[in-house]
Amino acid sequence: MKDAVLIKGNQHGLSVVIEPDTPFQDVKEAVRRKMSAGRQFFGNAQVTLTFEGKSLEQKEKEELLGVIQENSQLEIICLVDEDERRLAEKMLFLKAAQKEADESGAIFYNKTLRSGQELETDRGVVILGDVNNGAKISAGGNVVVLGNLKGFVHAGTRYPDKAFVVALHMQPMQIRIGQVMGRSPDSGGMEKTGYDPKIAFVEDDRIVIEQITNTIYKELGL
Amino acid sequence: MSEAIVITSGKGGVGKTTTSANLGTGLAILGKKVVLLDADIGLRNLDVVLGLENRIVYNLIDVIEGNCKLKNALIKDKKHPGLFLLPAAQTRDKDAISPEQMMELITTLKKDFDYVLIDCPAGIEQGFKNAIAGADKAIIVTTPEVSAIRDADRIIGLLEANEIKDARLIVNRIRMDMVKRGDMMSIEDVVEILAIDLIGVVPDDEQIVISTNTGDPIVNSQNILSGRAYLNICKRITGDDVPYLDLNAETGLFRRLKSLIGFNN
Numbered sequence: 001m002k003d004a005v006l007i008k009g010n011q012h013g014l015s016v017v018i019e020p021d022t023p024f025q026d027v028k029e030a031v032r033r034k035m036s037a038g039r040q041f042f043g044n045a046q047v048t049l050t051f052e053g054k055s056l057e058q059k060e061k062e063e064l065l066g067v068i069q070e071n072s073q074l075e076i077i078c079l080v081d082e083d084e085r086r087l088a089e090k091m092l093f094l095k096a097a098q099k100e101a102d103e104s105g106a107i108f109y110n111k112t113l114r115s116g117q118e119l120e121t122d123r124g125v126v127i128l129g130d131v132n133n134g135a136k137i138s139a140g141g142n143v144v145v146l147g148n149l150k151g152f153v154h155a156g157t158r159y160p161d162k163a164f165v166v167a168l169h170m171q172p173m174q175i176r177i178g179q180v181m182g183r184s185p186d187s188g189g190m191e192k193t194g195y196d197p198k199i200a201f202v203e204d205d206r207i208v209i210e211q212i213t214n215t216i217y218k219e220l221g222l
Numbered sequence: 223m224s225e226a227i228v229i230t231s232g233k234g235g236v237g238k239t240t241t242s243a244n245l246g247t248g249l250a251i252l253g254k255k256v257v258l259l260d261a262d263i264g265l266r267n268l269d270v271v272l273g274l275e276n277r278i279v280y281n282l283i284d285v286i287e288g289n290c291k292l293k294n295a296l297i298k299d300k301k302h303p304g305l306f307l308l309p310a311a312q313t314r315d316k317d318a319i320s321p322e323q324m325m326e327l328i329t330t331l332k333k334d335f336d337y338v339l340i341d342c343p344a345g346i347e348q349g350f351k352n353a354i355a356g357a358d359k360a361i362i363v364t365t366p367e368v369s370a371i372r373d374a375d376r377i378i379g380l381l382e383a384n385e386i387k388d389a390r391l392i393v394n395r396i397r398m399d400m401v402k403r404g405d406m407m408s409i410e411d412v413v414e415i416l417a418i419d420l421i422g423v424v425p426d427d428e429q430i431v432i433s434t435n436t437g438d439p440i441v442n443s444q445n446i447l448s449g450r451a452y453l454n455i456c457k458r459i460t461g462d463d464v465p466y467l468d469l470n471a472e473t474g475l476f477r478r479l480k481s482l483i484g485f486n487n
Contacts, residue, residue: 112417114379115372130417132375148415 004030007038013047013077016064018054031064035071044073048080105141113137113151122158133173142166152176162221163202166212170198175207182207226328226338227459228261228357228386232373234344236365237394237424240434241452242341243271245361248441248456250305254336257296257306259328261353262343263318266310273300273437274307283311286323292330301442306335316348321355328356337459346380354381360389361421366396366407371415378418390421392455397426398469422455424448425469 004026006017018027035042049068051061061079068074106124113119113127115134124141135151137143140158142165149167152174156163160178174183180202197212201220210216229242239262246258260268263282269275280295285308292308299305308331311318331338342353354360360381364374374391381389393409400406413420424430427448433440441452450467457464 114382115376117379130415132415133372134376 015050017052020054046075165200168195224332227359228340230342231363232377233370244439244441244452247439248453250302255304256337257335259308259340260310263310264315269309281311324352325356395426424451
């Protein structure tokens with residue numbers, strides 16, 4: 001016969017995997033047995049608790065929680081359901097990325113900035129989306145746009161030295177780095193689409209836009 | 223489950239009212255119970271496009287101010303028994319109502335209708351705020367022109383800020399001959415810039431001007447390409463995934479030639 005319950009560890013705590021066809025009383029008994037047997041093993045750690053395999057009523061969850069608390073020294077911080085646990089794991093990845101960005105002084109913005117919207121920060125910024133015409137970014141440090149840059153961008157408001165702007169598609173209406181300003185050519189024509197990554201930086205008090213090559217960052221001493 | 227959909231664009235003159243009239247009529251053709259709500263107070267013309275101007279007795283403001291019952295202000299369409307219009311007031315302005323009142327009205331209408339379509343005024347001021355107040359979804363109308371697209375982009379941002387996440391795009395007045403010559407933005411270009419889902423494309427067609435002037439929405443004429451385009455959009459609104467029309471098939475001159483020599487496609 002299959003075990004009525006399995007107790008597994010996951011990243012944040014314990015999962016109680018319930019055999020779906022087992023009557024609740026048996027589940028309860030199995031949990032009691034396993035927890036008291038593993039009392040030493042589990043110790044008094046702080047964990048989250050997830051029930052898997054079978055969806056339980058709130059009352060049943062509370063009963064099982066009671067059984068676990070009676071038969072171990074674990075401190076259950078919270079109950080997490082399966083979907084939430086997956087979400088929590090995803091959040092953790094995001095947080096790690098965010099932390100990295102924080103340490104290097106940049107923030108992430110993972111939406112398209114549309115006309116009339118403005119993003120202002122003292123730090124650098126990475127945009128995961130487009131910056132459309134009529135949108136405005138001003139950043140203390142560098143600006144990286146993983147999408148189309150068509151709006152107004154001001155990089156290096158705080159750290160103008162060696163500030164730069166990178167975009168997958170560089171077609172800003174106006175671009176400012178520190179005190180230096182540039183605007184799009186008057187040639188007009190229709191808006192182009194498609195990616196052609198470029199970098200904008202200041203050289204001899206003028207904005208220069210160049211194709212991104214694998215040596216460019218080195219050449220610029222960035 | 224009934225839905226309130228606002229039809230908006232930001233820029234004026236791109237075809238919001240024409241689109242509203244055709245989508246309302248089209249949904250009624252598909253057997254839905256529809257109410258068209260003209261939110262363009264002071265500059266009403268949805269009634270004109272539908273050819274119902276002569277039937278107006280009460281209007282939206284009368285309903286909100288309690289001068290009449292809701293059912294007395296609703297005008298039944300000439301052709302389609304499932305289609306009703308709640309006209310705007312012409313003698314007042316946008317400040318005469320509040321978003322809260324609008325929300326209440328739409329909640330009431332949703333009880334009796336499958337679809338509440340709200341014809342939004344141009345701009346982003348009070349009239350726009352009123353029009354989007356009770357909407358669950360939005361349809362953005364734009365033409366393939368830079369100015370219209372800029373405004374549409376602004377509108378999409380404002381809708382997102384107001385928690386209307388389901389916004390879909392109609393590209394209106396496309397001219398495939400111009401697109402081919404590179405003189406007009408293509409549908410793909412427009413969709414790439416605005417980055418929202420497309421729900422339909424309507425070709426530029428002088429027949430629409432004629433139908434607007436005569437108060438008979440083009441969607442009633444299923445032998446005309448633009449009429450079919452509108453009905454397809456209606457089907458997509460109801461969740462039916464119909465393929466896009468081949469707009470290259472018959473454009474401008476070719477169709478005029480055909481109609482000249484008596485072909486009725």
